[in-house]
Amino acid sequence: MSLTAEEKAIIEKTWSLMSSNAKENSVDLFIRFFTENPSYQKMFKSFADVPMQELRGNKKIAAHAAQVVFAISALVQFIDDTDCLVEQLDKIAERHQKRKVTPKMFENLGTSIVGWLIEKLGTDIMNEQAIEAWKKLYGVILNVVTKHMEEDNEDKTNSDK
Numbered sequence: 001m002s003l004t005a006e007e008k009a010i011i012e013k014t015w016s017l018m019s020s021n022a023k024e025n026s027v028d029l030f031i032r033f034f035t036e037n038p039s040y041q042k043m044f045k046s047f048a049d050v051p052m053q054e055l056r057g058n059k060k061i062a063a064h065a066a067q068v069v070f071a072i073s074a075l076v077q078f079i080d081d082t083d084c085l086v087e088q089l090d091k092i093a094e095r096h097q098k099r100k101v102t103p104k105m106f107e108n109l110g111t112s113i114v115g116w117l118i119e120k121l122g123t124d125i126m127n128e129q130a131i132e133a134w135k136k137l138y139g140v141i142l143n144v145v146t147k148h149m150e151e152d153n154e155d156k157t158n159s160d161k
């Protein structure tokens with residue numbers, strides 16, 4: 001991953017601001033994600049039909065939101081050694097593929113993450129340079145997940161032949 005030293009410093013600074021209130025903020029990320037992509041909520045059986053205004057108190061959404069925030073925190077902490085995170089992300093990709101989650105959905109999560117960072121931190125902190133740095137970092141998640149899902153599809157196609 002080719003983040004510059006300056007970009008890494010920006011990521012670390014913005015993430016420490018964000019994660020100081022991780023619990024509350026992570027649920028807001030998912031409320032944004034479902035507002036921007038209304039059909040995705042249906043994939044979560046445990047809160048598929050919960051009205052948007054009641055989602056905030058839902059334990060299952062809090063649990064999934066926390067998992068995603070943990071994954072981002074790990075990526076930020078291992079920003080110089082992403083190899084050791086790839087295996088973890090591979091497992092996430094595998095488990096999500098079984099649930100019919102697509103690379104496009106992961107891509108859209110990245111868009112929501114950037115929007116959420118801007119909403120929470122403001123454009124003075126989340127300026128153009130910070131946005132670019134975050135897009136690069138999330139690109140790591142997206143690349144690993146997409147590659148894994150595509151390879152898995154190829155394996156299935158070949159075994160059908």
Ligand code: HEM
Pocket residue numbers: 040043044045046060064067068071092095096099101105106109141
């Ligand atoms: C970095 C991104 C993500 C991380 C780290 C993550 C992590 C997790 C974890 C740890 C679980 C529970 C364990 C398991 O069974 O796999 C889970 C479940 C799930 N995830 Fe994700 N996830 C991510 C992105 C997404 C996206 C983009 C979607 C698509 C909308 C999604 C949909 C689901 C669903 C439907 C479940 C099952 C939840 C349930 O049955 O309550 N996830 N995820």
